[in-house]
Amino acid sequence: MGKQHLDNSPSQKKNVSKPERILSSLAGGALLANGLIGKKSPLKILAGGFLLYRGLTGNCPAYSAAAKLNIRHPKNITIKTSLTVNKPIAEVYAFWRNLENLPLFMKHLESVQVTDRITSIWRAKVPGRLGTVEWKSSLFLDQENERIGWRSDEGADIMNSGTVHFKDGGKFGTEIHAIISYHAPAGILGEGIGRLLNPIFEGMVQEDIKNFKRYIETGEIPTIEGQPSGSN
Amino acid sequence: MKALCYIGTNKLNVETVKDPEIINPQDAIIRVVYSSVCGSDLHYLHGYVPAMKEGDIIGHEFVGEVVEVGPGVSKLAIGDRVVVAPNIGCGSCYHCEHDEWSLCDNSNQEGFLEEKMVGYPTGAFFGCSHLFGGYAGSHAEYIRVPYADHGCFKIPEALSYEQGLFVSDAMPTGYMAADMAVKPGDIVAVWGAGAVGQMSALSAWLKGASRVFIIDKHSYRLGLAAAHTRSEALNYEQTDILEVLKEATGGRGPDVCIDAVGMESNSTGFEDFYDKAKQAVKIQSDRTSALRQAIMACRKGGMLSVIGVYSGFADKFPLGPLVIKGLTLKTGMVHAQKYIPTLLEHIQKGEADPTFLKTHQWSLEQGNEGYKLFGKERNSILRGVFSPGQ
Numbered sequence: 001m002g003k004q005h006l007d008n009s010p011s012q013k014k015n016v017s018k019p020e021r022i023l024s025s026l027a028g029g030a031l032l033a034n035g036l037i038g039k040k041s042p043l044k045i046l047a048g049g050f051l052l053y054r055g056l057t058g059n060c061p062a063y064s065a066a067a068k069l070n071i072r073h074p075k076n077i078t079i080k081t082s083l084t085v086n087k088p089i090a091e092v093y094a095f096w097r098n099l100e101n102l103p104l105f106m107k108h109l110e111s112v113q114v115t116d117r118i119t120s121i122w123r124a125k126v127p128g129r130l131g132t133v134e135w136k137s138s139l140f141l142d143q144e145n146e147r148i149g150w151r152s153d154e155g156a157d158i159m160n161s162g163t164v165h166f167k168d169g170g171k172f173g174t175e176i177h178a179i180i181s182y183h184a185p186a187g188i189l190g191e192g193i194g195r196l197l198n199p200i201f202e203g204m205v206q207e208d209i210k211n212f213k214r215y216i217e218t219g220e221i222p223t224i225e226g227q228p229s230g231s232n
Numbered sequence: 233m234k235a236l237c238y239i240g241t242n243k244l245n246v247e248t249v250k251d252p253e254i255i256n257p258q259d260a261i262i263r264v265v266y267s268s269v270c271g272s273d274l275h276y277l278h279g280y281v282p283a284m285k286e287g288d289i290i291g292h293e294f295v296g297e298v299v300e301v302g303p304g305v306s307k308l309a310i311g312d313r314v315v316v317a318p319n320i321g322c323g324s325c326y327h328c329e330h331d332e333w334s335l336c337d338n339s340n341q342e343g344f345l346e347e348k349m350v351g352y353p354t355g356a357f358f359g360c361s362h363l364f365g366g367y368a369g370s371h372a373e374y375i376r377v378p379y380a381d382h383g384c385f386k387i388p389e390a391l392s393y394e395q396g397l398f399v400s401d402a403m404p405t406g407y408m409a410a411d412m413a414v415k416p417g418d419i420v421a422v423w424g425a426g427a428v429g430q431m432s433a434l435s436a437w438l439k440g441a442s443r444v445f446i447i448d449k450h451s452y453r454l455g456l457a458a459a460h461t462r463s464e465a466l467n468y469e470q471t472d473i474l475e476v477l478k479e480a481t482g483g484r485g486p487d488v489c490i491d492a493v494g495m496e497s498n499s500t501g502f503e504d505f506y507d508k509a510k511q512a513v514k515i516q517s518d519r520t521s522a523l524r525q526a527i528m529a530c531r532k533g534g535m536l537s538v539i540g541v542y543s544g545f546a547d548k549f550p551l552g553p554l555v556i557k558g559l560t561l562k563t564g565m566v567h568a569q570k571y572i573p574t575l576l577e578h579i580q581k582g583e584a585d586p587t588f589l590k591t592h593q594w595s596l597e598q599g600n601e602g603y604k605l606f607g608k609e610r611n612s613i614l615r616g617v618f619s620p621g622q
Binding site for chain 1: 239247255324343378
């Protein structure tokens with residue numbers, strides 16, 4: 001398992017002065033908190049995160065870009081992960097190919113509604129109970145018992161794509177090689193926010209794939225949520 | 233309900249917590265009748281294993297009565313008397329299907345923590361820290377058992393709860409140590425006369441050993457071993473173990489050496505001081521003096537079976553002697569589900585009886601003093617057992 005950055009990381013060069021960093025952190029934190037409580041404001045959350053980021057790192061991508069030091073193409077984060085599932089390839093492919101099954105093991109997906117052979121509507125829960133985000137997605141690759149690939153449609157709020165390659169794993173069952181890409185919202189602001197979210201996103205994708213294995217092998221996803229503890 | 237909870241290093245408390253509920257379809261709820269202490273609990277209590285959280289309910293070796301089953305449970309009914317495996321196996325992954333239950337791919341729902349330490353996550357255990365899934369343990373009035381059809385085994389009518397209790401962990405662990413290594417006619421030496429060592433010695437006979445030695449420094453435990461496992465007890469503080477074993481085997485050394493001690497091993501003199509000092513300042517996590525001696529004692533081309541619990545890294549490990557003597561090293565955490573049915577049969581036939589392991593019985597409220605006694609006064613206790621309902 002591992003992540004692969006499709007392009008080089010932006011410069012970590014510090015170009016924000018200390019007082020400004022402190023201000024930026026404070027403002028960012030406040031904005032983020034404000035955006036998360038009461039009437040939810042995605043803009044406040046995005047802006048808050050951006051400010052917090054430049055405050056914490058001392059690096060402002062906007063400054064860099066303005067100084068023509070660090071102009072980059074929009075950034076993709078790609079997470080690659082492999083697992084072997086103790087089930088025959090046809091069963092594994094068929095389960096994934098029915099995209100409406102995805103919320104059974106992808107924790108943050110609320111639903112997937114298949115509209116025709118190619119297109120589907122995806123709904124995701126946004127962390128912090130901010131509500132749901134909805135986008136359209138299309139299959140661009142479908143080879144029976146081999147590969148499935150999907151991509152969110154142009155202009156979607158969440159731009160992502162994924163391919164899953166199924167391979168015969170011999171006595172171990174079926175190998176799944178998944179590549180999930182996440183496109184940060186366009187522009188430099190998005191790049192800053194994206195960098196904050198990447199580690200969280202990476203962990204999430206890897207858990208989703210593990211949960212696929214857990215679900216298809218055992219019919220349930222193991223959890224300790226809701227068990228007794230002396231600290232409650 | 234009442235439960236014995238981990239609060240911090242060497243500190244436990246009885247807390248009133250909510251009763252466990254069915255969370256997943258294959259869960260069952262068990263009313264705990266007996267729940268035993270285990271040497272491995274001491275590693276957690278002494279602070280040698282990371283990932284314990286305040287409030288975690290400890291305990292993993294238990295028997296009880298089924299009081300509720302989820303819709304995905306088909307082999308159990310309310311009222312069944314069961315002994316439960318300490319490790320949690322899903323029953324469906326490659327490893328469970330191949331009887332390697334403690335290597336289960338799916339049960340350790342927090343496997344990403346362990347993955348960083350060992351490369352790939354292994355199966356979960358009850359009450360054994362968040363490295364092994366963070367599942368609430370059995371020192372409580374009730375416990376939730378996931379994948380209950382695979383983890384719970386009915387105790388035959390002819391057997392009591394007390395006879396079933398150690399078929400949960402101590403006996404399958406000891407039996408596995410022997411099963412991995414002992415062939416008919418072998419001479420076997422077991423390091424450690426705790427419950428698992430005693431069960432290893434007993435199991436060596438079941439696997440056809442011709443002579444069995446057991447090594448410890450506590451005369452109380454050695455006495456129990458001699459009385460109940462027919463093994464020859466050797467005190468390493470009073471005897472030169474290597475010499476005695478050499479003489480007893482015509483100068484060859486034992487065919488099989490079993491390490492039933494694990495990471496808090498003791499020895500004598502400077503070696504003992506050196507290991508404890510390094511562990512205290514966290515330069516090494518595991519002390520291995522028993523394993524070192526086992527490697528030296530083992531005959532050329534012999535089998536080394538390591539069943540004691542180790543958590544991380546050890547220093548001064550005699551890799552050279554291991555390789556030069558061509559020893560075969562067998563290891564593992566217990567695959568209890570593989571062995572429990574066989575062991576219940578042995579007990580029913582009168583071929584083995586582990587009940588002598590229980591030397592003390594406590595209420596949950598006696599947890600702190602009980603574990604103190606178990607950890608420090610090893611020369612007067614073998615296993616203490618909680619009876620949470622009383």
